[in-house]
Amino acid sequence: GENVGLHLPTLSVQEGDNSIINCAYSNSASDYFIWYKQESGKGPQFIIDIRSNMDKRQGQRVTVLLNKTVKHLSLQIAATQPGDSAVYFCADRKAGDTGRRALTFGSGTRLQVQP
C-alpha cells in the first residue's frame, strides 16, 4: 500500500545547531503533508503542514520543504533546543472531498539534542 516512510530512526544534534529530519512518500495523490511532534509520554502535537502545490513553508523556527520530483519532505528546525527532543512523524492525507478522511503516518524519527 501507499505509505510515508522516514530515512533515519534517530538523529542526534548539538544544542544550537540546525536539525533536518527527512521523510519519503509514495502517494502522489496527497494534498497535504504534515509534521507532528511527540514528546515522551504524551500525544502527538501538530507542528506544521504544507499543501502539495507549495515547495516551502515556514513557521516559528521550523521550515518544511517539499520536493515533489523525488517525493521527499523535510522538516528543518533552527537553533535546536533541548525542548525539541522528541519523536517527529511525517504524515500525509489523500486529496479529494470524498472517501476516507485518514492520515497515514510514518514510523518516526527520534531527535536527541545534546547539551
Next chain:
Amino acid sequence: NAGVTQTPKFQVLKTGQSMTLQCAQDMNHEYMSWYRQDPGMGLRLIHYSVGAGITDQGEVPNGYNVSRSTTEDFPLRLLSAAPSQTSVYFCASSFGQLSYHEQYFGPGTRLTVT
C-alpha cells in the same frame, strides 16, 4: 478548554474481556479519530468520525467498535480483548473535514492485554 481527554490512563485486561476507552473533546470539533501506537511504529488509524452519527473504518478496525452519539464523545469499544491489542491508544479531534489533518491528540491510554 480541557482539549481532548481520555480515560483511563492505564488499563490491564485479561484475554476475552471487553472494555470501553473514553474520549471527549470540548472544542466543538466535527472530526474525531482513534489511533493505536505500537513500539517503534507510527500511529495507525482504527476508526474515525466526521460528525455525530457518522463513523467509518480506518486502517486497523478489526476487534474495535465505535459510535458517535454526540459531538463531544467518541468511545472506543474492545469487544473481546486479545494480546495483539496491547498498545497505546490515542484519540484525536480536528475542527472540520477540510482541516482534518490538523489534529489535537489526547494524552493516550496504555492498554495491556494478558
